[in-house]
Amino acid sequence: MDVVDTYKEMTWQLPENNGFHSYTQGVKRCRVESLPMLPAIFTASPDSQVELSQVIHYQREPPSKTAPAWDAGSTENFLPNPSQWRFQVSNSLKDSKDEVIRAIRLLGGRVDNSKVYNPQTTHLVVAEGLAERTEKYLSCCAALKYIVSPRYVFDSVKRGKWIVDRLHEYDKNPLRRWPTSPVTPPFQDWRVVLFTSSTSVDAGIVAVLKAGGCRDITSYLFDGTHTPDIDYKSIEHSSHLLVECEDVSKTGRFLAPSWFPHKLRRQDHRLFSLELLLHLLCFCHSPVFGEGGRPINERSLPPSCRLEIC
Numbered sequence: 001m002d003v004v005d006t007y008k009e010m011t012w013q014l015p016e017n018n019g020f021h022s023y024t025q026g027v028k029r030c031r032v033e034s035l036p037m038l039p040a041i042f043t044a045s046p047d048s049q050v051e052l053s054q055v056i057h058y059q060r061e062p063p064s065k066t067a068p069a070w071d072a073g074s075t076e077n078f079l080p081n082p083s084q085w086r087f088q089v090s091n092s093l094k095d096s097k098d099e100v101i102r103a104i105r106l107l108g109g110r111v112d113n114s115k116v117y118n119p120q121t122t123h124l125v126v127a128e129g130l131a132e133r134t135e136k137y138l139s140c141c142a143a144l145k146y147i148v149s150p151r152y153v154f155d156s157v158k159r160g161k162w163i164v165d166r167l168h169e170y171d172k173n174p175l176r177r178w179p180t181s182p183v184t185p186p187f188q189d190w191r192v193v194l195f196t197s198s199t200s201v202d203a204g205i206v207a208v209l210k211a212g213g214c215r216d217i218t219s220y221l222f223d224g225t226h227t228p229d230i231d232y233k234s235i236e237h238s239s240h241l242l243v244e245c246e247d248v249s250k251t252g253r254f255l256a257p258s259w260f261p262h263k264l265r266r267q268d269h270r271l272f273s274l275e276l277l278l279h280l281l282c283f284c285h286s287p288v289f290g291e292g293g294r295p296i297n298e299r300s301l302p303p304s305c306r307l308e309i310c
Contacts, residue, residue, distance in 0.1 A: 082162040085122045086110045088136055092127040096150055100125055103153045107162055117207050121145055125153060131174070131282050135204040140173070141281040142186055142212030147172045174282045185213025186280060190293040193235050194219040195260060196244040201274075205242065208277055222259040230261060238270060239293030243307060245273045252303030255310065265309050269295070276305040 087104050089097055089111060101111050104125075112118045117139035124140040126132060128149040140147055152170040156162045163170070175186070187209050194209075194217060196202045202219050209217055218234045235241065241264070245254035254273040256265060264271075279302060280288060290296040 082164060083108055085162070086112055086118070086120050087123045087125060088112050088114070088118060088121045088140075090124065090126040090130075090132060090134070090136065092130050092132060093125065093150060094127075100150045100153055103157050107153075107156055109162070116203075117211065119143070119211065123148055125150060126172070133278060135207050138208045138277060138281055139211035141175055142208055144173060144175060146170075178285060187212035187214035187293075189216075189239075189291065190214045190289075191216040191237060191239045192218070192242055193238045193240070194242050195222065196220075197222050197224075197257065197259060198244075199223070201244050205244075205274060205277070208281075212281075222257075224259075230263075232263070235264070239289075240272060240276075241268065241270045242272055242274060242276065245307065248304070249308045251308060253306045253308035254304065256307050267309060269298070271307045271309075272305055273307055276301070279305055 087109050089100055089104075091097065093100055101113075104111050109123075112121060117136045121136075121140065123146045124136060125148055126137065128151065131137065137147070139145075146167065148167075148170045149172065152163065152167075155170075168176075190209070190213075192209060192214055194202065194205055196205065196219070199221060202221055206217055206219065218231070218238070220228045220230060222228070243254075243256065243260060245257055247255045247257075249255050254275070284300070286297065286300070288295065288297045288300055
């Protein structure tokens with residue numbers, strides 16, 4: 001993954017497959033093998049205006065081992081044994097990335113250099129003050145993995161061992177900023193139907209949803225080569241319809257793309273842009289959805305999470 005300047009695209013290579021794919025690892029009614037997501041890096045704080053973009057490009061590598069069941073306490077279980085920690089390092093570090101990797105290995109940590117999220121990851125190292133719109137970053141947020149800056153690694157090197165007792169002081173995972181950290185995965189029991197225009201976007205989004213506990217995903221790919229057959233029963237029973245969009249209206253909502261099925265072009269409270277995931281994982285300070293994805297505080301969502309149907 002090559003990180004480009006703020007708000008610009010980053011492109012990964014991905015084998016293209018027409019249509020939608022088969023996904024069978026414990027995901028009910030899922031027709032996707034994998035999924036990608038958001039493109040650039042932003043430096044805005046939660047209170048500032050973030051540039052909207054859903055042009056997402058990913059380079060996909062062979063999937064890692066199947067993720068274990070999400071456990072709200074599992075992120076603490078490995079703390080007594082730092083030898084089991086596994087790090088992924090963001091390209092946002094640029095020139096310091098190699099130095100950070102050497103420091104991690106000096107302390108006995110393992111580094112996964114893959115370009116996509118690995119469910120076995122325990123820590124993600126990102127540049128100080130950055131939140132990334134990438135599969136790895138958002139998946140680590142959703143799975144409540146530790147997100148730290150290089151300072152944590154270098155401070156540990158100075159001490160000669162991993163700083164375990166103060167790790168929470170270095171942790172930048174936005175979900176831990178809530179007054180009470182989530183006790184269930186953010187997307188648990190969601191029933192998602194996903195509409196995208198490329199396999200790369202499809203793969204990244206699925207990875208993020210799975211990291212957050214979603215196990216019911218149906219994906220439809222509109223790549224310009226054909227129109228997929230849609231199972232409208234799956235849509236009827238879904239909790240969220242997520243749509244990849246590009247253009248924003250004057251109201252701040254995303255416009256439904258031209259390829260979006262005509263039959264679904266109606267106002268529906270379940271219709272959301274992909275910005276919904278970014279908002280819930282990085283900017284939200286209280287739950288928006290309850291059990292089974294039921295809305296409990298939708299008014300707190302910004303317009304960019306919604307679709308405008310023309």
